Amino acid sequence: MVHQTIKGHVLEVTVISTTTVAPALPVQEHHLALSNLDLLLPPMDVGVFFCYAGDGAGAALPATLKAALAKVLVAYYPLAGEVVANAAGEPELLCSGRGVDLAEASAGGAELRELRLGMVDESAEKLVPKKKAGVMCVQVTKFKCGGAVVGCTFDHRVCDAYSFNMFLVAWAAAARGCSPAPAPSFDRSFLAPSIPAPPSPDALADKLFVPVSCVLAPPAATEAASAAANRIFRVTAADVAALQASAGPGRTKLEAFTAHLWQLHARAAPPPRQRRSCCMGVVVDGRERLNQDGAMKDYFGNVLTIPYGAMSSGDLSGMALADVADDVHRWVMEAATGEHFRGLIDWVEALRPEPSVARAYLGGDDGAEAAACVVSSGMRMPVGEVDFGWGRPAFASYHFPWPGSAGYVMPMPSARGDGDWVVYVHAAPEVVKAMEEEPTVFKALESGYVFDRAL
CATH class of the missing domain: 3.30.559.10 (Chloramphenicol acetyltransferase-like domain)
Known part of the structure; x- marks a missing residue:
């Protein structure tokens, strides 16, 4: 019980x-x-x-x-x-x-x-x-x-x-x-390594991942994870559109959202804020990058990489959202290629059986000294199709209070089907507090918003 x-x-x-x-x-x-x-x-x-x-x-x-x-x-x-x-x-x-x-x-x-x-x-x-x-x-x-x-x-x-x-x-x-x-x-076979593997390691894979043996786990990692706050917010379709417009032409909704979240982390950083690094990662799916003909559409398994960017809190806070979104776009697109995914497969093959970990979860190059967060898009969540015979869900969300010290944020479509987002957040208390106190974008998830249409 x-x-x-x-x-x-x-x-x-x-x-x-x-x-x-x-x-x-x-x-x-x-x-x-x-x-x-x-x-x-x-x-x-x-x-x-x-x-x-x-x-x-x-x-x-x-x-x-x-x-x-x-x-x-x-x-x-x-x-x-x-x-x-x-x-x-x-x-x-x-x-x-x-x-x-x-x-x-x-x-x-x-x-x-x-x-x-x-x-x-x-x-x-x-x-x-x-x-x-x-x-x-x-x-x-x-x-x-x-x-x-x-x-x-x-x-x-x-x-x-x-x-x-x-x-x-x-x-x-x-x-x-x-x-x-x-x-x-x-x-x-979709994800088979090159035979033989390339003699030199993939440079981008080496930047984004690191062998576990090279990681010195910070003593405060477990404590930081247990102190994290977990919330689900809602973001209106109008606010999503406004963010995308502010991010500039050619920027996706997710890139605009990530840029806003990155700056929010910078503003929430405790003093001395100017010197602290903020690391932001984005999970990228490689199915369409590895096989553009749709052959991997039904592939079951993991086809992910996690590019990231890192800047000081002071620099981030002083930048326009469009400039931050440009930086997000740059490092996301660098990893969103078939060449990177094939190189990553070979990188793992050369390392086996030693496990590795994404640097984005560790704070990037600055390690434990950085505030780290990873954004994973749940926008493909098929809310309306998860109907077991008694109607579509009134609400749906992922749930990932993972044990690491980095934050984890996952936006997904609202079950209302009106373009709103719901955003699962596992982050440091000061970041969640900043989300709760900001006047735009993140709004409290009220019971009436979820159930008034359904009950």
Whole structure:
């Protein structure tokens, strides 16, 4: 039983039962190697949750989810397996058909609209399950009003958000009885290293990643991570458009948002502000860069790199937003090439079996002395398609309170479908405070904004 306080009273979330859902067809046990780009990820779990208002699902909700999950795990069988170590000590997938743990929970007499979703530690933290075994787990929490929350957690080493979105859409389609989506591809040849590997390391890969053996973990990293604040904000479509306009012609919404966030970090930096470095990274998907013909559209796994920029807080604070956005655009585009991704694959191959880590999470070249944050776009989140047969979600968000000391910010489309964004934030308290106090862009996520249209 988990207790949380909401609006002056204690909400009791009680796990009633847990079932392990296996694929509907038997899986011949086998090992599936992780790709070189999978090996860039440390052991960490990512969560996502969907809020469904009303009583459309009723008592059949868990049964519907289980039956559909069993069907879709036939194609997405790695999610029903386990991550184990191979002879070299590297992680790999054991496709065993173990299944996915699915917990059924009750929120007692609580109403869904009582959740303060913006206060992540009061809401998502209790509704997204902690994975104990396997690659993925699910929790279905029912509320007195008839609403429900479906939360999922998956091992990031196995797949990225793009891949998990594919799974979510397929799972929802199976629950509605729709025709199955195209099967995912686990063809590792897309990400095979050069044979033989180039004699010299890739310069950009060497700039963006570093072997773990070369990292001196700062003593305060764990303390900083535990002190981080977790929030979900909303950003109106008008404010997104205004940011993009201020960033100048040719700049994307994400580049404009990242530039604004970078300057916000600089303003929030404690004194002596002028000397402190701010490092900002952006996660870049490489599917379309490696294969422009769309051959990797259905590839399941990680195809990511994380370019970054670093400047002093004083310099950032004194720049126009358009100039900061120009800098973001420069280093993002430098990494958004097939050449970089192929070089990164070879860089990992030359390093194996030693693991590595993205420098953006470590503060870039300035290391522990820098304030670090990474932006990962969740704009491809298919909110409207995650309909299990009782309507589209009233709200959805990723959940990633990761254990590192760097901040993590993920914008995604609002479930309202009106161009607004919701932004998941895991960052230092002074940064979150700056977000809460600024007069534009970041706005509090009120219950009425989420549920008034749905209930």
